Amino acid sequence: MNRKTVAVIFGGQSSEHDVSCVSAATVLDNIDKEKYDVILIGITKKGEWKLVEDRMLLKDNEWEKGTVTAIISPEQTKGSVLVIKDGKAEYRKVDVVIPALHGLYGEDGTIQGLFELAGIPYVGCGVLASAVSMDKLYTKQIVKHLGIRQAEYVPIMYDELEDLEECADRVEKKLAYPVFVKPSNAGSSVGVTKAHDRKELKEGLLLAAKNDRKILVEENITGRELECAVLGGKDQKASGVGEILAAAEFYDFDAKYNNEESRTVIGPMLPAGKEEEIRTDALRIFKALDGFGLSRVDFFMEKDTDEIVFNEINTFPGFTGISMYPMLWGAKGIDKKELLDKLIESAFERRRSYTAAE
Secondary structure, eight states, X not given: OOOEEEEEEEEOSSTTHHHHHHHHHHHHHHSOTTTEEEEEEEEOTTOOEEEOOOGGGGGGXXXXXXXXXXXXXXXXXXXXXXXXXXXXXXXXXXXXXXEOOOSTTTSSSHHHHHHHHHTOOBSSOOHHHHHHHHOHHHHHHHHHTTTOOBOOEEEEXXXXXXXXXXXXXXXXXXXXXXXXXXXXXXXXXXXXXXXXXXXXXXXXXXXXXXXXXXXXXXXXXXXXXXXXXXXXXXXXXXXXEEEEEOSSSSOOHHHHHTOTTOEEEESOOOOTTHHHHHHHHHHHHHHHTTOOEEEEEEEEEEXXXXXXXXXXXXXXXOOSTTOHHHXXXXXXXXXXXXXXXXXXXXXXXXXHHHHHHO
């Protein structure tokens, strides 16, 4: 068998660094060892790239103490990964990359651009889809043209916060409390607050501004939180639906990863036709954003009306033991090993399409 070498890149400089480390460990536990050799590359919170030669170092982030550098090289004629050890440099070829990175500098098109320069097949969405989907404001502008309902919102730029009172006036003119205040570019609900009055709104705007220069203030949608997974390259499919039962007032970072009372339900009972509506909308949104490989698309089902409301899309969703994306496909009979096979194949499929177009 012609074994492929897979570079798994994890960590990163986003607020989801620790979640990414867990995702990488899950990938290592489930990737087919008979088909793939793995090179493990960690990116520290400071932005240092490290070759991780012992996967046990993933525990407690011990890998960050490593002294061997491993970076993706954009130089296509020599090799994919430049390894520097004891002052000596060598190039190592990899066949495909799994960027198990979440949030900024991993899920936002930046590292995808590096892979494109290097000519390496990679799992997940391309530069455009990654960048646009990471930015909630621009995602909303595209989805608006699909006619799919989404929460009403007010955009606020960082410079506008010099007149905080005017920003609050603008929000109150369009939206009723409570409202959600979100950084446009942030993952796992980091920097997101729920404001019940003007004081909390202003506090939320200042917090969100610490995470991004673009801020969204959204209407509150009271209802059930539902998610759908999308998989595939040219042949794209939507999974069934999962439901989030948050232990907190909303599903923030702490509720997702630290509160054991938060639960997920695969295949929840829904009114007739709603699961198919969610699956159809998930695919439409994925395609409109030029998605490829994988994404998780999140919705609300509004209380009292049962209307489906689009929330957001994640182009490299969590791959941990409690993550919705692999669980949704597991419910369809695709375990993590097969799922990784399909994701890797989609990376090669996209690369073949590039070659055919040249």
